[in-house]
Amino acid sequence: MLQELGLVSQHLRAHVADRRKFFDAKERLQKVKSIVAPDDGAADLDRKMIAVVAKAEQPELFNIVRTLFHAWTEAGNEIELDSPPAVWSQIEKFDLDAPFWQMVRVAFGFEDQNPTLKMLLLRLMLTDYAHHLRGDVRSRSGTCSCPGPAGQTPSFVLGSAVTAAARESVTTVFRRMQQRFSRLKIICRTWTSTNLLK
Numbered sequence: 001m002l003q004e005l006g007l008v009s010q011h012l013r014a015h016v017a018d019r020r021k022f023f024d025a026k027e028r029l030q031k032v033k034s035i036v037a038p039d040d041g042a043a044d045l046d047r048k049m050i051a052v053v054a055k056a057e058q059p060e061l062f063n064i065v066r067t068l069f070h071a072w073t074e075a076g077n078e079i080e081l082d083s084p085p086a087v088w089s090q091i092e093k094f095d096l097d098a099p100f101w102q103m104v105r106v107a108f109g110f111e112d113q114n115p116t117l118k119m120l121l122l123r124l125m126l127t128d129y130a131h132h133l134r135g136d137v138r139s140r141s142g143t144c145s146c147p148g149p150a151g152q153t154p155s156f157v158l159g160s161a162v163t164a165a166a167r168e169s170v171t172t173v174f175r176r177m178q179q180r181f182s183r184l185k186i187i188c189r190t191w192t193s194t195n196l197l198k
Helices: 010-018 026-033 042-054 061-073 086-093 097-108 117-133 154-161 164-197
Strands: none
Touching: 010 042, 026 042, 042 061, 042 086, 042 097, 061 086, 061 097, 061 117, 086 097, 097 117
16 A cells, blocks of 8 residues: 555555555545655645545645635535534544644644534634734633644734635634524514513
C-alpha cells in the first residue's frame, strides 16, 4: 500500500494498516493518492484523507473546517448545530475524528473534553467577536475563545483559519440561527403578553 500511495517512509506501514477501512474503496484510494506527497507523514496523510471524505477543495485544515461548516447550510433551511453534518459520521467511521481534533488543537488552540463542531464554531465566532471588541470576553461569557498556538493572538489565528469563504459559510449558519432566535423571541413575547392579560 505504501508503494501504491507513493509514500517513502516505512514508518507509515502500521499507520496505513490502521486506516485500511478507508482504503478499501478504490475511489477514495485514487483520490487521496492524487494529493499525497512522497515525504508525507502520518498527520499529513490523515489530513488528506479527511479532505477526501469531506470533499474539501484543498487538503488544508482551514479549507476542511470551512467545508464542514458549509455542509450545515446544505442540509436544508433548518440548521441543527447539535447534529453535526452527515459527512462527520463518515469521518468518525474511518477513525479520522481524533486526528482532526488534534489538528484543530494545534492550529486554533481549541481544546475541549468532548469537542464538537458546534463548539468549535461558537469558539471561533467568540474569538472574532472579542477581536472586533478589541478585548477579552472570557470573563463575561463564561467560556473561552480560542487562545491560539503559543505566540499567536486569537485574531491572528482566526484570520488565518477562517478565510473569506469560510467566514461566508459561518455567517450563513449564524444568519439562519438569528432568524430562528428572532422567531422564538416573537413567540415568547406573544406568550408573555397573552398571559399577562389573563
